[in-house]
Amino acid sequence: MSYLGDVIGGVKTLIKGMKVTGSYFFPNIINQKYIITRQYPEEPAIVMDRFKGEVVMWHNENNEHRCTGCQACEIACPNGSIEIIWDRVLNEETGKKVKTIDKHIYHLGMCTMCNLCIQACPTNAIMWSTNFHNSTYDRSNLTKVLNKPGSKLMAGVEE
Amino acid sequence: METVTLNSGDLKSQEYFLNMGPQHPATHGVLRLILTLDGEIVKNIEPDLGYIHRSIEKQCEYEGYKQIIHLTDRMDYLSAHINNEAVALAIEQALQIEVPERVKVIRTIMGELTRIASHLLWWGVMGMDVGALTTFMYAFRDREMINDIMEETCGARLTMSYSTPGGVMFDLHPNFQKRVKAFIPHLRKVIPQYDELLTGNVIFQKRMKGIGVMSYEDAISHGASGPAARGSGVSCDRRIKDPYSAFATKDIKFNEVLYTEGDNLARYNVRMKEMLESLNIIEQLIDNIPDDGIQAKTKALIKLPKGEYLQRVETARGDLGVYIVSDGKKNPYRVKFRSPGFSNLNALIEIGKGHLIADLVAVMSTLDFVVPDIDR
Amino acid sequence: MILINTTNYFGQLVAYLSDQMGIGGQILAYVIVAAIYLGFFALAGLLLVYVERRVAAFFQLRLGPNRVGPHGLFQTIADALKLLSKEIFGTNRKDNLLYKTAYYLVITASLVSLSVIPFTQGIQAFDINVGVFFISAVSSVGVLGILLGGWGSNNKYSLIGGMRSGLQMISYELSSGLAVITMVLLAGTLQMSGIIEAQRDTWFIIKGHIPALIALFIFVVAGTAESNRTPFDLPEGEAELGAGYHSEYSGMGFAYFFLAEFINMFIISAVGVTLFFGGWLAPFHLTDALPWQPLWGALWFFLKVAVFIFFMMWFRWTFPRLRIDQLLTLEWKYLLPIGLVNIILMAVLVYYNVLISF
Numbered sequence: 034m035s036y037l038g039d040v041i042g043g044v045k046t047l048i049k050g051m052k053v054t055g056s057y058f059f060p061n062i063i064n065q066k067y068i069i070t071r072q073y074p075e076e077p078a079i080v081m082d083r084f085k086g087e088v089v090m091w092h093n094e095n096n097e098h099r100c101t102g103c104q105a106c107e108i109a110c111p112n113g114s115i116e117i118i119w120d121r122v123l124n125e126e127t128g129k130k131v132k133t134i135d136k137h138i139y140h141l142g143m144c145t146m147c148n149l150c151i152q153a154c155p156t157n158a159i160m161w162s163t164n165f166h167n168s169t170y171d172r173s174n175l176t177k178v179l180n181k182p183g184s185k186l187m188a189g190v191e192e
Numbered sequence: 193m194e195t196v197t198l199n200s201g202d203l204k205s206q207e208y209f210l211n212m213g214p215q216h217p218a219t220h221g222v223l224r225l226i227l228t229l230d231g232e233i234v235k236n237i238e239p240d241l242g243y244i245h246r247s248i249e250k251q252c253e254y255e256g257y258k259q260i261i262h263l264t265d266r267m268d269y270l271s272a273h274i275n276n277e278a279v280a281l282a283i284e285q286a287l288q289i290e291v292p293e294r295v296k297v298i299r300t301i302m303g304e305l306t307r308i309a310s311h312l313l314w315w316g317v318m319g320m321d322v323g324a325l326t327t328f329m330y331a332f333r334d335r336e337m338i339n340d341i342m343e344e345t346c347g348a349r350l351t352m353s354y355s356t357p358g359g360v361m362f363d364l365h366p367n368f369q370k371r372v373k374a375f376i377p378h379l380r381k382v383i384p385q386y387d388e389l390l391t392g393n394v395i396f397q398k399r400m401k402g403i404g405v406m407s408y409e410d411a412i413s414h415g416a417s418g419p420a421a422r423g424s425g426v427s428c429d430r431r432i433k434d435p436y437s438a439f440a441t442k443d444i445k446f447n448e449v450l451y452t453e454g455d456n457l458a459r460y461n462v463r464m465k466e467m468l469e470s471l472n473i474i475e476q477l478i479d480n481i482p483d484d485g486i487q488a489k490t491k492a493l494i495k496l497p498k499g500e501y502l503q504r505v506e507t508a509r510g511d512l513g514v515y516i517v518s519d520g521k522k523n524p525y526r527v528k529f530r531s532p533g534f535s536n537l538n539a540l541i542e543i544g545k546g547h548l549i550a551d552l553v554a555v556m557s558t559l560d561f562v563v564p565d566i567d568r
Numbered sequence: 569m570i571l572i573n574t575t576n577y578f579g580q581l582v583a584y585l586s587d588q589m590g591i592g593g594q595i596l597a598y599v600i601v602a603a604i605y606l607g608f609f610a611l612a613g614l615l616l617v618y619v620e621r622r623v624a625a626f627f628q629l630r631l632g633p634n635r636v637g638p639h640g641l642f643q644t645i646a647d648a649l650k651l652l653s654k655e656i657f658g659t660n661r662k663d664n665l666l667y668k669t670a671y672y673l674v675i676t677a678s679l680v681s682l683s684v685i686p687f688t689q690g691i692q693a694f695d696i697n698v699g700v701f702f703i704s705a706v707s708s709v710g711v712l713g714i715l716l717g718g719w720g721s722n723n724k725y726s727l728i729g730g731m732r733s734g735l736q737m738i739s740y741e742l743s744s745g746l747a748v749i750t751m752v753l754l755a756g757t758l759q760m761s762g763i764i765e766a767q768r769d770t771w772f773i774i775k776g777h778i779p780a781l782i783a784l785f786i787f788v789v790a791g792t793a794e795s796n797r798t799p800f801d802l803p804e805g806e807a808e809l810g811a812g813y814h815s816e817y818s819g820m821g822f823a824y825f826f827l828a829e830f831i832n833m834f835i836i837s838a839v840g841v842t843l844f845f846g847g848w849l850a851p852f853h854l855t856d857a858l859p860w861q862p863l864w865g866a867l868w869f870f871l872k873v874a875v876f877i878f879f880m881m882w883f884r885w886t887f888p889r890l891r892i893d894q895l896l897t898l899e900w901k902y903l904l905p906i907g908l909v910n911i912i913l914m915a916v917l918v919y920y921n922v923l924i925s926f
Contacts, residue, residue: 040902043394047887053389054326054627054886061626069333070631081340083362085347111259147262147353148361153492161347210724218807232728232892321807323798323889329628389886395799396888549728550891553808 080163085146088115088139089162090179097187098180100158102134106150114144134180141167142175156190205230210549214243218321218553221563223537225552232548237541245567252527257283257357257494260527265351267529268565270310271507273302273342276355281436282503282514283357286496289489293441293482295359300438301372301477302342302354303505304470308379309338310508311463311470314560318460319390321557322399327390334382341371357494359487372478376471383467391464400457404543404555407454414542415535418510419466420559423459425452430506438477446473459558495522509533509560533565576690576761577862601693609679612834613827614644620830620881627885654819659722662816666720671817671824673713678831680706685838686760688848688865699760700748703839704741707794710832711737714796714803714813717825721816729812732892733803737794739899744790744836746907750783750914751776751843754923764847770925771846777924779914784844786907791836792880793895796829799887802895837876838869845872 060066071078080086092098102119116138121130137159151159159179169175213224222243228236248267252260264275277299284291312335319327339349344365346352354361390396406416411424421428429448431439438444449465451458496518504513510532517526536559544552578601585593618633618641625632633640658667681703683694696702711734718730754772755763766772773780793800804812814825841847848865850856855864890898917923 040906046392046394046397049388050390050393050886051882053385054882057629058623058627058882061629065631067629068626068631069329069336069629072631079340081344081347081365083345083347083365084343109258111255111262145262145265145351145353146348147259147265148347149258149262152356152361208724217810319888323801323805323807324887325624325798326628326885329630333629390888393888395890395894398894399888399891548891548893550802550805550808550889 078165080165082163083161084163084165085148085161086163086165087141087161087167087177088144088150088159088179089164090137090159090181091157092181092184093187096181096184098158098184099156099187099190100134100137100180101156101186101190102132102137103155105153105155106159109149109153111147111149112143112145114140115150116140133186137179139177139179140175141177142172158190207235212549212552218556219563220317220556220561223561223563223566227549227552229549232550234544234547234549234552237544237552239537239541241567243567244564246564248568249527249529253524256522257496257524260524261356262351262353264529265353266564267531267568268507268509268512268533268562269350270313270562271303271306271509272351273299273306273346273354274505274507275512276353277303277437278503278505278507278512278514280355280357281505282501282516283494283496284488285503286499286501286516286518287357287490287494289358291358291488292484292486294484295486295488296437296441297477297481298360298364298486299355300442300444301474301481302346302352303437304473305338305341305372307508308467308470309335309342311467312338314463314508314557315386315390318557321553322396324390324393324396327386330382330386330389334379337371337375337378341368341375344368344371356487358490359485363486364481369478369481372474376475376478379467379471383464386464391460397457399551399554400460400558401455403456403547403551404558405453405455406539406543408452410539410542411454414539416510416539417532417535418506418508419449419462420459420510420536420539422449422462423451423558424454425450428511430504430511434504436503436505442477444473444476456554456558463560493522495520496524504530507532509562509565510536529568531565531568533561533563537561537566576692576695578691578693579695605679605682605693609675609682609831610827613830614648616830616834616877617647617826618644619877623878623881624885627882648823651819651823656819656821658816658818658821662722663720666716667816668821670713670717670720671821671828673716674710674828675824675831677706677708677710677713678828678835680709681835682831684760685835686764686842686847686869688862688869690862691866692761695759695761697762698758700752700758700763700839700843703835704745704748707832707835708737708741710828713828717817718803718813721813723816725809725811726813726815729803729805729809729815732805733796733813735892736796736800736802736895739896740790740793740800740903743786743899743903743907744794746904746911747783747787747790748839748843750779750907750911753911753914753918754780760842760847763842764849767846767849771844771849771851773844775923775925776914776917779910779917780844782906782910783914784840786903786910787840787843788879789898789903791840792883793899795832795836795880797833797880798884799889800895801884801889802892805889833877833880834873837873837880840876841869841872845876847872 057067061068090098090100102117104117107115107117117134118136119132119134122133124131151161207228207230210227210229211224212227213219214222224240224243226238226240227234248263251263261276261279264279265272267275312331316328316331342352343349345362345368346354406424408425411421411426417428427448427450432448446469449462449469451462498518498520501516502513504511512532513530515528516524519525540555540559544555582594582597585597622632633643636642636646684696684699684702686692714733715730718726751772752758754776755766757763773784796803814822817825848869850864850868858864
C-alpha cells in the first residue's frame with residue numbers, strides 16, 4: 034500500500050503548505066493584516082537616526098562651520114571621496130596666516146559610507162545626514178561642496 | 193527501391209554547449225557556467241570567473257589597515273559584518289592588542305545576526321530557484337527585522353563597516369537589546385512555518401533528496417567549507433575549531449550542525465538548523481553584554497610589525513581566511529582572502545555533473561554562492 | 569457526425585441576419601460573434617492578469633498593482649498599451665516563419681476552445697455535439713505553437729523550454745482526457761450544453777461521489793500542467809531557463825503568449841466547472857424561479873470559475889516546481905493508472921447505478 038500511501042502523504046504535505054500561504058492570504062484580503070509593503074511617497078520611509086545617508090558639514094545660523102581644513106578626513110578616506118581645497122588667509126585680528134578651507138569637496142558618488150572621515154575629524158565638523166534622496170540624472174550632481182558659500186570658521190574651534 | 197534500416201546505434205545524440213550566465217537568474221550574480229549538455233543532462237561544467245572581479249586584494253595593498261575594512265564589505269556582502277570582523281581580528285592579532293570584552297560580545301552578536309540574515313535570504317532565494325516564489329517575500333519580511341537592527345546600530349543595512357581594528361564604530365543603540373529580543377521569538381515562530389511551506393513539501397523533498405551528493409572525501413579535497421561541507425559530515429566550524437571573539441572568551445554552548453548525507457537536503461537542513469543555533473548563541477549573550485568600552489587604544493595610523501598574519505573566521509558561507517603580509521609600512525605588502533565561495537564552486541564542478549539543468553540550479557542554490565565573494 | 573446545435577442566441581442572430589440580408593448578413597453575424605469573443609478574450613485575459621498579480625501579492629504580503637485606476641484595475645491595460653508600443657525584436661537567425669506563426673497558433677487555439685464553452689443558458693457560439701472532445705483536440709494545437717516558438721527562436725533556452733512543454737502537454741492531455749471521459753460516462757453526451765442539462769438535478773461531483781472526486785483531483789493537476797503554471801511551469805522555468813519558450817519574444821508577441829496562458833487557465837476552469845460543478849446552473853436551484861435566467865446563469869458560472877481559478881493561483885504561489893523526470897513520473901506512474909482505474913470504477917458505478925441523485 035506504499036503506492037497509495039505515497040500519494041496521500043504527498044497530498045497532505047501539499048495541503049499543509051497551502052495552509053501556510055492561505056493563513057496569510059485570507060487575512061490580507063480582508064483587512065490587509067500582514068501586508069508589509071510601505072507605499073513610499075505617501076507613507077514616509079522609516080530612517081533610523083544613525084543612518085549613514087551622506088556626509089554633511091554642520092553650519093550654525095551665522096553661516097559658520099567648524100572645519101579647520103586639517104585634511105584628516107581627506108587622508109582617512111579610503112577612496113578619495115573627499116578633496117579639500119585650502120588656502121592660508123591672513124587673519125586680521127591676530128595678523129597671522131591661518132589655514133582656511135576654500136572648498137570641502139565631497140564626491141557622494143564614490144563614497145562607501147565607511148565612517149572613517151567622521152571618526153577622523155578632530156573638530157566634529159562633518160557628520161552624517163540621514164537624507165537618502167540623492168538620485169539624479171547626472172553623476173556630476175553627486176559632487177558636492179560641503180561648506181556653504183561665504184561661510185567661515187567658527188570662532189574658538191582652532192584650539 | 194532501397195530500404196534503409198536504422199539501428200539504434202545510428203541514432204546519435206549530440207552534445208551541445210549552453211552558456212548559463214553571466215546574466216542568468218539562477219547564478220545569483222554574474223557567474224558564468226559553460227555547460228556541456230546532452231539533452232538536459234549536464235555532462236560538464238566549466239565556470240568562467242571574473243565578471244565581477246574588482247581586484248579587492250590588490251586595492252588592499254594601497255590602503256591603510258583601517259581602510260581595508262570597507263572593501264571587505266563588498267566581497268561577501270551577505271556576511272559583511274563577519275568579513276569586517278575577520279580583518280579587524282587579523283590586525284589586532286598582529287598588533288597584539290586586547291580588545292574590550294564588550295567589543296567581542298557585540299561582534300559575535302552582530303556576526304550571528306548577519307549569519308541569520310544571510311541564511312534567511314538564502315532560504316527565500318532557494319525557494320525561488322526551485323519554483324516556490326512566495327518563500328522569497330516571507331524570508332525578506334523576517335530579514336528586514338535584522339536589517340533594521342543593523343541600521344539602528346551601525347547606520348547601514350548591508351555594508352556596515354562596523355568593526356574597526358581595536359573595536360567597533362559605534363556603541364550599541366539603546367533599542368538594540370529590545371529589538372533583538374523581539375526578533376528571537378519571532379524567528380522561532382516562523383521557522384516551523386517555513387518547514388511546513390517548503391521543507392516538508394513532497395515536491396521539494398523529491399527535488400532535494402539524493403541530488404548533488406558531495407562525499408566526505410570530496411568535500412575535503414575540494415576545500416569546501418561552511419554549511420556546504422557540514423552537510424557532508426565535515427566538522428569545519430571555525431567558531432569551534434579555532435574560536436575567536438566571544439567564542440574564545442565566553443562559554444557559549446551551541447552545537448555544530450552536521451549531516452552526513454551530503455546531498456541537497458542535508459545542506460538545506462544544516463542551514464535551517466544553523467539559524468536556530470545562531471539564535472541560541474545570541475540568546476546566551478544578549479542579556480549580559482559587558483560594559484568596558486567599545487575601542488581599545490590604537491594609533492591613528494596603524495603600522496603592522498613585519499610578518500605574516502592569518503585569521504580564519506566562519507562566515508555564513510564558510511571558512512574565510514584573511515592572510516596579511518606586512519613589511520612594516522602603513523599599508524600591507526600583500527593581502528589574500530581565502531573566500532569560501534571559491535572553494536565551494538570547485539565542488540560544484542564535481543557534484544553538478546550527471547544531473548539535469550533543474551538540479552544544477554538547485555545544487556548551486558544549496559551551495560549558496562555570492563559571486564562577488566568568488567571573484568573578489 | 570458532427571452536429572451543431574443552433575438554438576442559442578448566437579444561432580438565432582445568424583439565422584435572423586441571414587434571413588434579412590442573405591449571405592452578407594450571415595457573414596456579418598459571424599463577424600459580430602467573432603468580435604464579441606475577441607473582446608471577451610482580451611478583457612478576460614487582462615482582468616485575469618490583474619487578478620493574478622493581486623492575488624499573488626496578497627499571498628506574498630504585498631499590495632500588488634494599486635496605482636493605475638481604482639484598486640489598480642487599469643494597470644494591465646496600461647501594461648498592454650506599453651507592450652503594444654514596444655519595439656519587436658528577436659534573435660538574429662531565427663526561423664522567421666515559425667517564429668511569427670507560433671503565437672498566432674497559441675492564441676487561435678485558446679480562442680477556438682473558448683467558442684464551445686457555455687457561459688450561460690444560450691450563450692455559446694459553437695454548441696457542437698463533440699464539445700469536450702473538440703476542446704481537448706484544439707488545445708493540442710496550442711502545444712504546436714509553443715514548440716514552434718521554442719524552435720524558431722534560435723535560442724537554446726527557448727528550445728529546451730519548447731521541448732519540455734511538448735513532453736508535458738502531450739503527457740498530461742491523456743490524464744485530463746481520462747478525467748473528462750470519466751465524467752462523460754455520467755452525462756452520456758459530449759455536448760457541453762448536454763452535460764450541463766444532465767446536471768440539472770445533481771451536480772456530477774456529488775452524483776459521482778468517490779470516482780468524481782478522484783477525477784476532479786486528476787483534472788485539476790492535469791489542467792494546471794496543461795496551462796503551464798507552477799508547479800508545472802517547466803517550459804518557462806524562470807530560474808532555470810530565463811523565460812523558456814517565450815524568452816525571445818517582445819512586445820505583442822510576448823503578450824499573445826501571456827494572454828493565451830491566462831485564457832487557457834480560464835478554459836480549463838470553465839471545462840472543470842462544466843464537468844463537475846454544473847456549469848451555469850445555480851446551486852440548490854436558488855435562482856431558478858427568478859427572471860433574467862441567462863444573467864443569473866452567467867453570474868453562477870463566473871463565480872464558480874473564479875473559485876476554480878483561485879485554487880490554481882493558490883497552487884502556483886505555494887508549490888515548488890517539479891523536475892522534468894518527476895513530472896513524467898507523476899503522469900505515467902500516478903495520474904494515468906489512477907485515472908484508468910477510476911474510469912472502470914465509474915463505469916461500474918454507472919452500470920449498477922450506485923449514484924447519488926436528488
